[in-house]
Amino acid sequence: MKLDKSFLTGSTSMLILKLLDEKDMYGYQMIEELSRKSNDIFHLKAGTLYPLLHNLEQQGMIDSYDKIADNAKTRKYYAITGSGKKAFADKKAEWKVYAKAVDKVLKGGVTLATN
């Protein structure tokens, strides 16, 4: 299904934090993982991902370190920090409220839905 991109804007950082909350990953791995978890619906462009990762790192939400991979290539891994975990929890709570509200409106509005 082709989705309107604006749906994803703003919540991308939340999705990245969610991925890193599970384990440390490098950029390419994150794109693969996101695509697999969303059944190919979220296909994040690398050109969007990396500036976002660097931005999150500067805000202190994630951290990075170099690790030598099996093919002797240096990979830059990212890990979530304490403040990143907190930001993720906040964003998730916000998203739930937002999604619930959208859902209610789509079902015909609060009053109708409750009556």
Add this chain to the structure above:
Amino acid sequence: MQQINKIKQYTHSVCEQIRWKKAHSVISEEIENHIIDQRDTFMKNGLDEIASTNKAIEEMGDPVAVGLQFDRTYRPKIEWSMIFLTIIPLIIGLIVVFLTENDSYTLTMLYKNILSTMIGILVLIAAYFIDFTIIGKFPKTLYILLSVILLTMPFLFPYEINGRYYFLPFAMLLFPTIFSGIIYSMRNKGYAGVLLCGVFYMIPIIAIFFLEGTHSAVISYSAACLILLTIAIYKNWFPVRRLYAMLITYIPVSIAIVLAYLKILNTGYLLHRFQVLFHPYTDPRGSGYLTLQIRTILKDAKIWGRSDMGLDFISGTYNTDYFLTNVLHNFGWIAFIGIIAILSAFIIRGFFLCAKQKSILGRLVSTSVLLTFTIQTVSYIVTNLGFYILPPLSLPLLSYGNTGKIINLGLIGILLSVFKSKDVVRDKCWTVSCERHRLFEFVDGKLIIDLNFK
């Protein structure tokens, strides 16, 4: 090969949009790796190399747009708090000299002070813009160069005050920072690295061993180097057994301390000076004179304002060696504590920012500067409170003294240059040899001692 060039061309276009050149290498390496991963996946799925490379680059998106996004994230960060905490003491230093020097030299002193402050600020700006990573790239060259300068200095500037070469102790202030580069370059060399650090530490000591009046500088330098080496061992930057590395470091240090103690016991005037330190009344007109003067000032100082005592304080060098005692006498305890609070704020904020540094080099260099600053400050405060063991070097940014001021400002420039770089300075693949070296190993009934000289 051509395909790799295509990838490099793409990353080059991305980097062209990023104004801060230092960030280029971090970003281009990551993007290149990503495109190669993506290309390899396409090739595994059956596409040929050319088509895979083209598709992988296309998936990255418009290089200009990507570069502009990075440009927004990467801006050199000026640490305004540290600049503020540098300027305030500089101004206080100038004001105190102006208000308390009441002889005919006041104006000359003030002009000299302003001039050295301005030169110092220029040196700070230069150090800020010079890439501090050269300390990690050419530490040995810098170390030997500085040692040669140190050796030739007494011939170039045969300018002595009370039998001590004036510039020498101040030149020593630069060594811990270069020593941090030595530790950085030795960090993967196991026990041999720890030993070589010790060898490099000795070079300037030997260079100035026979020169009088450099004891304070040697002690400050040794303390700073020892702390830096201990941090490096503790953080496992040498990958070796910490206990053995600590023993390699601290056994010679303990021997040196014992030898120094024996020398004091056997040298009449040194022993006398130590005894007078705790019992100044035994020699009120000789070595105990200064301590007694300071004790009187401490006792009579007011909370705020000039002491009523008409004391004609300690002779001409008070703004050089007794700046804080002078402040206490003329302005009271609040001013005294205020100045110490500002310097403490500088040190605490500095170490806080230092702990945030990602690269080992950044951490080592900023720690070395902060240690140099802290050791000078603490020993100066101790002396100014009446514990005179060795002549203090200077109170960074405050006390009167042109060379000290310029060198300290230069060191702060290096510190700001580290803080400016944030995440863009990374240690190249140091994890390669993260494997711990074994000093002793039994193989086939033989004891193998591995110092890992490579």
